[in-house]
Amino acid sequence: MEEVDFIKSVKDEIKDKNLKYVILTFGCQLNENDSEKIAGLVEKMGYSKANVFEEANLVIFNTCCVRENAEERLFGKLGEIKKMKETNNTIIAIGGCMMQEKSMLDKIKKSYRYVDIVFGTHTIGTLPEDLYKVIIKNEKVKNVIDIDGEIVEGLPIRRNDKFRASVTIMYGCNKFCSYCIVPYVRGRERSRNPEDILEEIRRLAKEGYKEVTLLGQNVNSYGKDDFKYCNPKVQTEINNFAKLLREVNNIDGIEKIKFMSPHPRDFTDDVIETIRECEKVTRIIHMPLQSGNSKVLKEMNRGYTKEQFLELAEKMKKRIPNLKLSTDIIVGFPGETEEEFEDTLDVVRKVEFEQIFMFIYSKREGTRAASREDQVPEEIKHKRFDRLKELYDSQVELQNEKYVGTVQSIMIEGPSKNDETKYCGRTDSNKVIVFKPNGKEKIGDIVNVKITENHKWFLVGEIM
Ligand code: 5AD
Ligand code: SF4
Numbered sequence: 001m002e003e004v005d006f007i008k009s010v011k012d013e014i015k016d017k018n019l020k021y022v023i024l025t026f027g028c029q030l031n032e033n034d035s036e037k038i039a040g041l042v043e044k045m046g047y048s049k050a051n052v053f054e055e056a057n058l059v060i061f062n063t064c065c066v067r068e069n070a071e072e073r074l075f076g077k078l079g080e081i082k083k084m085k086e087t088n089n090t091i092i093a094i095g096g097c098m099m100q101e102k103s104m105l106d107k108i109k110k111s112y113r114y115v116d117i118v119f120g121t122h123t124i125g126t127l128p129e130d131l132y133k134v135i136i137k138n139e140k141v142k143n144v145i146d147i148d149g150e151i152v153e154g155l156p157i158r159r160n161d162k163f164r165a166s167v168t169i170m171y172g173c174n175k176f177c178s179y180c181i182v183p184y185v186r187g188r189e190r191s192r193n194p195e196d197i198l199e200e201i202r203r204l205a206k207e208g209y210k211e212v213t214l215l216g217q218n219v220n221s222y223g224k225d226d227f228k229y230c231n232p233k234v235q236t237e238i239n240n241f242a243k244l245l246r247e248v249n250n251i252d253g254i255e256k257i258k259f260m261s262p263h264p265r266d267f268t269d270d271v272i273e274t275i276r277e278c279e280k281v282t283r284i285i286h287m288p289l290q291s292g293n294s295k296v297l298k299e300m301n302r303g304y305t306k307e308q309f310l311e312l313a314e315k316m317k318k319r320i321p322n323l324k325l326s327t328d329i330i331v332g333f334p335g336e337t338e339e340e341f342e343d344t345l346d347v348v349r350k351v352e353f354e355q356i357f358m359f360i361y362s363k364r365e366g367t368r369a370a371s372r373e374d375q376v377p378e379e380i381k382h383k384r385f386d387r388l389k390e391l392y393d394s395q396v397e398l399q400n401e402k403y404v405g406t407v408q409s410i411m412i413e414g415p416s417k418n419d420e421t422k423y424c425g426r427t428d429s430n431k432v433i434v435f436k437p438n439g440k441e442k443i444g445d446i447v448n449v450k451i452t453e454n455h456k457w458f459l460v461g462e463i464m
Pocket of ligand 2: 177180183218
């Protein structure tokens with residue numbers, strides 16, 4: 001049987017039963033994008049989206065294993081759901097990168113036997129077959145395959161937003177930062193065929209989407225794998241990230257392009273030049289720093305020093321007018337001393353990031369950093385986190401002030417929460433702007449707004 005036959009069989013079996021699904025997504029935007037594909041598949045089989053968790057007949061967890069807290073949340077929820085299963089016969093499926101970890105898979109098999117389906121990051125496409133086995137054959141399915149599988153194209157997708165869309169351009173990671181589990185669970189870098197990507201974006205533009213975010217663990221490594229995981233194999237001129245960006249920039253109807261995440265090590269001059277010339281690419285770029293200390297960076301296997309990061313940030317700001325940077329920072333990496341942490345604060349003071357995603361180092365079994373003896377005590381890690389947050393908060397206040405008088409191009413998201421006569425939207429750096437509409441605009445339009453006031457948690461503007 002083919003996937004389409006499984007879809008049809010499940011659809012026939014559950015028709016008229018009004019069955020509902022819910023997907024709980026943990027982790028990053030890549031997982032959100034996978035969840036949109038999962039939703040596309042289960043809706044094709046006849047399930048509709050549940051309004052509340054409790055009414056779901058099918059619960060799907062899309063897990064993340066980058067940091068420890070997602071595991072606690074998953075197991076907490078699984079305990080809760082057990083009772084639901086006893087009364088409603090709810091089908092439980094768990095997928096995502098946590099399931100690619102052998103220890104996690106073993107734990108589910110041993111202690112959570114009531115889970116019906118386990119699938120991996122590469123087996124989303126076989127969900128119809130998995131559900132068929134559970135519903136029709138009354139089997140349990142554990143369908144996790146190795147991590148370097150070929151790229152599967154053409155899955156249906158049910159997007160969460162009508163105007164903004166995420167498009168995964170590559171899977172996996174080859175960088176092996178010493179704290180990170182991603183290369184072990186998501187496998188080697190695998191770039192999608194550029195024609196498939198561009199076709200997807202052209203279709204999105206036709207459907208009315210105006211903003212796309214290109215996703216990958218390392219978007220600026222795009223094409224370095226020579227497309228060997230594509231099926232059929234491709235030979236293409238669009239063989240690096242800069243060239244792909246230019247092509248996306250040429251697509252009519254797309255007005256804004258974002259991407260997440262690049263690696264500082266691969267931020268080559270041609271990528272900088274391309275961004276400068278492609279006016280649709282937003283002027284806020286995410287560039288994960290992780291640590292501001294060269295010794296720690298070396299131990300993290302990041303491939304750059306403090307000075308090199310500062311030079312790169314400087315060069316980018318110089319070449320791309322109005323550029324702002326956002327970043328990820330980990331505090332409390334094993335062995336991090338007080339002085340080394342101070343270097344991170346120093347870089348934060350110098351670069352003045354627009355947004356910082358801060359993480360407390362979390363030990364991931366199987367990674368190099370996890371086996372180190374010199375783990376930083378929890379209390380110190382938390383104190384450093386608070387100090388970094390304090391510095392960042394003080395910078396944000398000053399930054400908001402700098403927005404007053406500037407013109408921002410934003411997408412109208414909807415009425416303001418506190419005042420229905422006003423609209424709100426977000427700057428590319430995620431700051432909320434509230435403004436009075438002229439009457440002609442509608443939700444989803446991209447408009448220019450001049451910022452007039454800073455209210456600390458939001459900015460007020462006037463439509464131009
Ligand atoms: N502990 C804490 N943060 C981590 N990240 C990745 N691995 C870990 C870990 N073991 C953070 C990095 C990365 C972001 C997605 O998650 O900052 O950029
Ligand atoms: Fe993890 Fe480093 Fe790869 Fe990012 S670049 S996914 S932090 S190994």
